Amino acid sequence: MTLKILNPGLSTSIQDLGRPGYFHLGIPMGGAMDRFALRAANLLVGNPEDAACLEAVFMGPHIEFQSAATVAVTGADLPIKVDDEPREPWTSFEVNAGQVLSFGFLASGARAYIAVSGGITTPEALGSRSTYPIGALGGVNGRPIQTSDELPTGGSSGPGAGRSVPRELRRMPGNPAELRVLPGLYWHRLTEESGAGFFDDEWKVAPEADRMGYRFKGGKPLKFVEREQPFGAGADPSNIVDGCYSYGSIQVPGGTEPIVLHRDAVSGGGYFTLGAIISADMDLIGQLQPHTAVRFVRVDMQEALAARSHRRNMLQRIREELH
Amino acid sequence: MKTRYTFGGDEHVYVEIDDEMSLDAFFKSLSMSNAVRAANIDGVTEICPANASFQVRFNPDIIAPDDMMARLKGFEKEAAKAEKRLTTRIIEIPVYYQDPWTHETLMRFRERHQDPDGTDLEYAARINGYSSVEDFITAHHSQPWFVSMVGFVAGLPFLYQLVERDRQLQVPKYLRPRTDTPKLTVGYGGCFSCIYSVRGAGGYQMFGITPMPIYDPEKRVSYLKDFMVFFKPGDIVKWKPIDRAEYDAIIAAVAEGTYMPRIAEVEFDLDEFNADMRGTNAKMLEALNDA
Numbered sequence: 001m002t003l004k005i006l007n008p009g010l011s012t013s014i015q016d017l018g019r020p021g022y023f024h025l026g027i028p029m030g031g032a033m034d035r036f037a038l039r040a041a042n043l044l045v046g047n048p049e050d051a052a053c054l055e056a057v058f059m060g061p062h063i064e065f066q067s068a069a070t071v072a073v074t075g076a077d078l079p080i081k082v083d084d085e086p087r088e089p090w091t092s093f094e095v096n097a098g099q100v101l102s103f104g105f106l107a108s109g110a111r112a113y114i115a116v117s118g119g120i121t122t123p124e125a126l127g128s129r130s131t132y133p134i135g136a137l138g139g140v141n142g143r144p145i146q147t148s149d150e151l152p153t154g155g156s157s158g159p160g161a162g163r164s165v166p167r168e169l170r171r172m173p174g175n176p177a178e179l180r181v182l183p184g185l186y187w188h189r190l191t192e193e194s195g196a197g198f199f200d201d202e203w204k205v206a207p208e209a210d211r212m213g214y215r216f217k218g219g220k221p222l223k224f225v226e227r228e229q230p231f232g233a234g235a236d237p238s239n240i241v242d243g244c245y246s247y248g249s250i251q252v253p254g255g256t257e258p259i260v261l262h263r264d265a266v267s268g269g270g271y272f273t274l275g276a277i278i279s280a281d282m283d284l285i286g287q288l289q290p291h292t293a294v295r296f297v298r299v300d301m302q303e304a305l306a307a308r309s310h311r312r313n314m315l316q317r318i319r320e321e322l323h
Numbered sequence: 324m325k326t327r328y329t330f331g332g333d334e335h336v337y338v339e340i341d342d343e344m345s346l347d348a349f350f351k352s353l354s355m356s357n358a359v360r361a362a363n364i365d366g367v368t369e370i371c372p373a374n375a376s377f378q379v380r381f382n383p384d385i386i387a388p389d390d391m392m393a394r395l396k397g398f399e400k401e402a403a404k405a406e407k408r409l410t411t412r413i414i415e416i417p418v419y420y421q422d423p424w425t426h427e428t429l430m431r432f433r434e435r436h437q438d439p440d441g442t443d444l445e446y447a448a449r450i451n452g453y454s455s456v457e458d459f460i461t462a463h464h465s466q467p468w469f470v471s472m473v474g475f476v477a478g479l480p481f482l483y484q485l486v487e488r489d490r491q492l493q494v495p496k497y498l499r500p501r502t503d504t505p506k507l508t509v510g511y512g513g514c515f516s517c518i519y520s521v522r523g524a525g526g527y528q529m530f531g532i533t534p535m536p537i538y539d540p541e542k543r544v545s546y547l548k549d550f551m552v553f554f555k556p557g558d559i560v561k562w563k564p565i566d567r568a569e570y571d572a573i574i575a576a577v578a579e580g581t582y583m584p585r586i587a588e589v590e591f592d593l594d595e596f597n598a599d600m601r602g603t604n605a606k607m608l609e610a611l612n613d614a
Binding site: 020021023024025026027125134135136137142182184185187230231232233234235236239240241242243244245246247248249253266267268269270273275276277278279301304305308312 | 329330331332333334335337339341342343344345368369370371372373374375376377378380383384388389472473474475476477478479481483488493495496500512513514515520521523538540541552
């Protein structure tokens, strides 16, 4: 069974849960930016949760199905159509051979996850089908999908239509979006006043927001504790001796525009980081459009772990619901 | 050296061995990250050594963050005592300095540079007190380099020159990063040289280009058939200046699958190096010349 791409959308790539284990070589884990939505989409169509799906950014693709399959679309609200008939999001539906799946204009969110029963079965690279274009790994020959690509799938017809994730379990960011931050890493480089200001200010997602990182604008420039720069760090007060970056870490080159590193993160570099977005909120970043208002909310480790377990429980409820 | 432990969110512990760069800090970071790997701790998913720090990524559902940090602290004493000694390899990397491709790129991004009227090499030579670009290039390639980190993007090595601190070359990064850097550019930022393994954004000054691929996801390049990434921390590099003709010849040899970099196995002992830098380097270069 293959999916014929009639139109790829704006930037649609194959993603699964990624390829951990190579970050020490500069190869990031990659995988769905909204892992919660990808898992839910796979559960809806009866796939293993780590099966490869399509991640569509802002605009959906047009796909011709060559045989029948169960399909589900989660994440961003991109109106779903099968041969121009609307379908419900976060709910499984059937697509027959010869039918075309397409999408309307984005209503909310940023990334939709399209799961097809059997999963997409392009070749794995380092244990994952996730597309990492910078390193030319995964996807279709290391790139996002293009018109007239034919994507192989596992071919099962799946559990059929009508399976649905209850509304209260469809996890999406609010407006303004709240992203919880655990201060740490090089937090001590900031003056106390500047650190507090980072959390008081309202920020907006900048246009430079992609799988590698999300940039934010609009808050006050950060001020650094004065020091003589250590040998090898570079002259700017925001510079450090190049070190590893954490997923979700927040760097602020020159103290002006924070950048949150995401699934395709660079693995290291020479900018100070003030802490990291907690693991539970990484999915939410993947659903932020440029210009969305954002507040960073300071939490401690206990709160971070409570949020993590809350997210895990929501997933568990979806699993039980769709069992 | 004052080692600092901190969390990067709820999934990472970051260990800064020292806030300044030194080979002592590198060796301690490498020993500690090796000890973590050998301990095979349940829940650890990534172990990433860097220049003077390292990071461990873990699953807090399997090991609690405080326990993870305590385990890491437990390795510190042992690592401080560990031998600062490596069996490694020295590799000759051909570099075409002042090549047309990085030149075209650096001219394109001139408004992002500290010195819009010169080239990156002219600027670097001047601020490091060299009277000519040629002398600066000689300082860059005459003594070997130590790979103290692999990362940023796929397989990119950070290199630290094996010379006295007061002889090390230092340059700032671009004022604003470029959105483009040719693949295999030899770059420079802070006290580190690097090779851009893939084309993309970058903030390091651009000095030249190597014809020798160091990352090949398709594993077609003869010496990258076993693994797609060439470098690992602890590798030692000697730059070899080449001209256009040699550059073209190596490009052709790589395409034919006949190019093999010159490599020799060497021992690197930090105490021995600190006692006699030039002598230690000369011995390694001799091994390379015999290879």
